[in-house]
Amino acid sequence: MPSSLGGITCQFGRFGETQAIYVNMTTIKCITPSIDEDPDSIYRETVKLTVAMNGVDHEEQTSELEF
Numbered sequence: 437m438p439s440s441l442g443g444i445t446c447q448f449g450r451f452g453e454t455q456a457i458y459v460n461m462t463t464i465k466c467i468t469p470s471i472d473e474d475p476d477s478i479y480r481e482t483v484k485l486t487v488a489m490n491g492v493d494h495e496e497q498t499s500e501l502e503f
Contacts, residue, residue: 444457447494
């Protein structure tokens with residue numbers, strides 16, 4: 437669940453937003469979202485990943501990853 441205090445958040449496409457943890461100047465860790473769908477129905481899906489350093493403004497630059 438995203439922080440209302442303006443912490444770092446990650447958006448995993450349609451799967452939602454989660455909190456992230458600052459590790460160092462080049463690394464953050466995103467918590468993967470939990471989903472209500474049956475895992476057998478979603479083997480893999482490519483989603484856009486965006487990061488908001490202030491918990492609100494997700495960057496225009498995105499990455500696509502298999503989730």
